[in-house]
Amino acid sequence: MVKILICDGLDKSGLKILRSAEGVEADTPDGLGAAEIKAILPQYDAMIVRSRTRVTADLIESAQRLKAVGRAGTGVDNIDVEAASARGILVMNTPGANAMAAAEHTLALMLALARHIPQATGSMRHGLWEKKKFVGTELYHQTLGIVGLGKIGSIVADRALAMKMRVLVYDPHIVPEMAAVLGVEYVSFDDLLAGSDFITVHTPLTGETHWILNRQTLAKTKPGVRIVNCARGGLIDEAALREFLSNGHVAGAALDVFEIEPPTGSPLLDMPNVIFTPHLGASSLQAQENVSVAISSQLLDYLQRGLIRNAINFPSVSMKDYERLRPYLLLAERLGNLQGQLCRAVQKLDITYAGPDLQEVPLQPLTQTVIKGLLDPVMAEKVNLINAPLLLKERHIELTVSTTSQSRGYTGEITVKVKGCGKDEYSASAAVFPGQEVRLVRLNDYMLEAELEGINLIVQNLDKPGTIGHIGTTLGNFNVNIANMHLARSRERDRAIAIIRVDNEAPPEALESLRSHPSIIFVQQVKL
Numbered sequence: 001m002v003k004i005l006i007c008d009g010l011d012k013s014g015l016k017i018l019r020s021a022e023g024v025e026a027d028t029p030d031g032l033g034a035a036e037i038k039a040i041l042p043q044y045d046a047m048i049v050r051s052r053t054r055v056t057a058d059l060i061e062s063a064q065r066l067k068a069v070g071r072a073g074t075g076v077d078n079i080d081v082e083a084a085s086a087r088g089i090l091v092m093n094t095p096g097a098n099a100m101a102a103a104e105h106t107l108a109l110m111l112a113l114a115r116h117i118p119q120a121t122g123s124m125r126h127g128l129w130e131k132k133k134f135v136g137t138e139l140y141h142q143t144l145g146i147v148g149l150g151k152i153g154s155i156v157a158d159r160a161l162a163m164k165m166r167v168l169v170y171d172p173h174i175v176p177e178m179a180a181v182l183g184v185e186y187v188s189f190d191d192l193l194a195g196s197d198f199i200t201v202h203t204p205l206t207g208e209t210h211w212i213l214n215r216q217t218l219a220k221t222k223p224g225v226r227i228v229n230c231a232r233g234g235l236i237d238e239a240a241l242r243e244f245l246s247n248g249h250v251a252g253a254a255l256d257v258f259e260i261e262p263p264t265g266s267p268l269l270d271m272p273n274v275i276f277t278p279h280l281g282a283s284s285l286q287a288q289e290n291v292s293v294a295i296s297s298q299l300l301d302y303l304q305r306g307l308i309r310n311a312i313n314f315p316s317v318s319m320k321d322y323e324r325l326r327p328y329l330l331l332a333e334r335l336g337n338l339q340g341q342l343c344r345a346v347q348k349l350d351i352t353y354a355g356p357d358l359q360e361v362p363l364q365p366l367t368q369t370v371i372k373g374l375l376d377p378v379m380a381e382k383v384n385l386i387n388a389p390l391l392l393k394e395r396h397i398e399l400t401v402s403t404t405s406q407s408r409g410y411t412g413e414i415t416v417k418v419k420g421c422g423k424d425e426y427s428a429s430a431a432v433f434p435g436q437e438v439r440l441v442r443l444n445d446y447m448l449e450a451e452l453e454g455i456n457l458i459v460q461n462l463d464k465p466g467t468i469g470h471i472g473t474t475l476g477n478f479n480v481n482i483a484n485m486h487l488a489r490s491r492e493r494d495r496a497i498a499i500i501r502v503d504n505e506a507p508p509e510a511l512e513s514l515r516s517h518p519s520i521i522f523v524q525q526v527k528l
Contacts, residue, residue, distance in 0.1 A: 001025055002303050003043060007032060008050035010072060014292030021300050038062050046299055048072055049079070051261070051279060057083035068302055070295040073098060073282055074152075075232060076312050077205040084313065088387035090302060091312040094294040096151045101287035103155035105280060106200055106230045109254035113226050114139060114198075118275045137197075140164050145196030147189070147212065148203035148231070149174055149182075156200060157184050168192045171203075193220040198228065205232035215240040224251045230281040233258040242267040245274065256281050308365070314386055315364040324361055327436040328412060332366045334438065334452040334528045335416045335430050336373025341526040342428075342458070343420040349374065349392070350400045350417040357412030357432070359405065367401055370416055407431070413441070443488075443497060450486040450499040453528050457506060459514065460522040463489050463496040467519045471498065474517075478510035495521070 004018060006028045018026035029040075038059055041047065046068040049055060055069055057080045069079055071093040084091050112118055115136035123130050144160045146153045149171040157167050167184040170192045179186035187195070199221065203209045213227065214237040227250060229236055238259060244250040245268075252273040258266055261279060268274050282291065294310075301307040306329075309316050317325060340346070351370055353363055371388040375395075383391060392399060407413040410431035417427040429442040430452060440450045443458070450456075457475075461467045468487070475482060481503040489496035506525055514523045 002045050003027070004299065005029075005037075005041060005044040005047040007037060007047060007053040008072075010048060010296070011288040011292035013289045014072075014296035017293060017296040017300070021304070024300070024303075034059065041066065046070065046303060048295055048299070051075070051078060053078065055079040055084070060084055060087055060089065063089075068092065068299060070299050072291040072295045074102075075204060077232060077234075079312075081312055085386055086390060088382055088384040090308065090314055090386050092295070092298050092302070092308075092310050093312060094291045094298070095310060097290040097294040098282035098284075098287035099151040099155060101284040102152045102230055102281040103159065104284075105256060105277070106152070106156050106202075106228055107159055109230065109256065109275065109277070110144075110198055110200065110226075110228050111139070113228065113252050113254040113275055119272070139198075141166070142197040143168060143195055145170070145192040145199040146184070147171070147192065147199065147201045149179065149184075150202060152231075153200075153202035154182060156202065157182055168195055189217075190220055193217060194222060196222060196225060198226045200228040200230070201235045202231050203235065205234045210234050211237040211240075213237065213241065215243070218244045218250065221250070223249055225249075226251050227253045229254075230256040233261065233263075239267050242271060245271050308385075314368070315362055317362060317365055321361050324357065325365060327432045327438060328358065328366055328414065329369050331430045331432060331438040331452065332369040332414055333373040335414055335428055335440075336370040337376055337528055338373075338428055338440070338452070338526055339416050339418045339426055340374040340377040342426045342524055343418040343424050345421045345424070346374065346395075346397055346418045347421065348398045348400070348417075348419040350415075351402075352415040352417075353401075353403045353413075354405070354415070355407030355410050355412040355431075356405070358403070358414075363401070363403070366414065367399075370414070371399075374416075374418070408441075410441070415442075440499070443499070445490060446488040446497045448486050448488040448497070448499065451484075451501065454483070454501050455503075455505055456526050456528065457498075457500040457502060457511075457514075458522070458524045458526060459498045459500065459520060461496055461498070461517075462519040462521065463494055464519045467496075467517070468498065470517055470519075471500070471514060474510060474513050475500075475502065475506065478507055478513075480504060480506045480510060 002024045004026045006026060018024055041063040042065060045065055048070045050072050060083045066089050068090040069084060074093055074095050076091060076093050079091055081091050116134040120134045143166045145168045146157055147170050149169045160167050161183055168187045169179050169184050170187060170189045176186040212235050218240055241253060254275045256277045257279055298309050307322050308314055351367055368385045368388050371392050372383050372385055375383045375388060375391055413429055413431045415429040419425045427444055430438055430440050433439050438452050440452050459471060483501040483503050486499045511523050514520055
């Protein structure tokens with residue numbers, strides 16, 4: 001039974017998906033605090049949060065069973081992604097599912113700010129009729145500065161252009177050509193600050209963007225500027241914003257988010273030229289349904305099928321790419337697993353992808369699958385696709401990845417080379433055959449076709465008569481039944497290799513008996 005804890009509520013459409021899935025239990029307890037969540041989280045395989053619950057390193061450490069954290073929304077600044085990655089926990093969000101709601105809320109706040117709508121409403125509720133007090137400004141032909149041209153920023157830009165605004169954008173993570181396609185002007189951050197009548201921020205909260213609007217940057221803005229924030233509260237230094245609102249340099253601000261939520265004690269709450277909403281950017285009926293369906297579907301895909309979408313700490317795979325990659329993911333893990341059992345104290349790992357099947361698909365999932373397979377046999381702790389690269393780095397294993405179009409006739413081939421201490425060095429190649437069967441096609445210099453599954457004995461020997469007979473007799477003496485055997489010999493025909501699949505594990509005495517034969521050079525039992 002897969003158990004999912006829903007901490008901050010979830011629209012009924014997503015709950016229906018989870019609760020109709022076979023073997024899934026979704027719990028939605030009310031009003032859980034951090035202590036209560038920590039107490040019950042060890043029972044769960046996954047959790048879904050929104051913005052309220054903070055998934056800290058301490059919380060993650062207590063949840064030994066946890067495999068995934070889903071954020072029903074875009075930001076993940078309330079989740080310790082680094083701690084989750086170290087524990088092998090997938091973190092995913094739902095980018096774009098609430099983009100339209102957030103963009104429209106931004107525009108609603110901008111219009112309300114320009115025309116003093118909340119203040120005028122409050123005045124009328126007190127029986128007043130103050131037409132002259134609430135003279136506003138039009139958006140027509142005003143300049144809007146957008147910091148961050150992601151999905152939400154792009155929608156805001158498109159709507160602003162429709163209202164005949166001039167739109168300036170700053171985003172160091174896009175190319176200027178992207179802005180040109182949208183019909184907006186790409187400028188430096190300083191030029192945006194100096195030239196905008198309205199500024200709206202649409203970036204994630206990172207070390208780079210924290211307090212991106214502060215005393216220094218606000219001082220560079222155009223006098224009378226109005227500021228809107230529907231993204232993340234930590235993007236604005238609230239104390240600095242109060243100063244510039246007080247002296248009139250900033251004419252007004254509209255905020256949906258705050259650095260601390262609820263914003264008790266915020267220096268902005270008593271400012272008459274600031275309007276507020278309580279983090280409502282994604283709070284439309286459509287957005288709630290969209291993020292609920294998205295996160296529920298993504299979690300089930302991962303927990304039940306291994307399909308990863310919209311992950312923060314792992315490369316996402318589309319359904320189309322996943323179907324193409326699926327046999328190669330199996331191949332990659334078993335190749336890595338084979339090499340992890342053959343080579344002692346791996347110091348270097350080299351992965352090569354070849355053939356047309358592997359030219360236009362994301363290769364990072366395959367690379368992390370190889371690493372997982374390599375480390376599984378030697379690590380006492382749990383190794384999975386998420387923490388495998390971190391564990392590889394901790395063990396100071398050098399990684400090299402390359403691609404080539406040459407694949408010796410196979411549509412897709414993966415080669416994994418490892419180098420260990422001393423002269424320990426192995427190269428293994430595998431390919432996908434018709435029917436999506438994976439086969440080992442080369443081991444060091446030996447060309448062969450062997451299944452990558454089950455218990456196998458790998459025996460290298462001098463190519464002398466009677467050696468294979470001795471192997472069969474020895475295994476028979478220890479009641480080890482041979483299922484099949486694949487043989488190959490070197491080009492010089494002086495050495496040979498046998499990959500022998502057996503029905504049951506050969507005991508150490510059988511392996512020692514084989515190694516004692518004068519013609520046998522190497523014996524290793526591997527489990528795939």
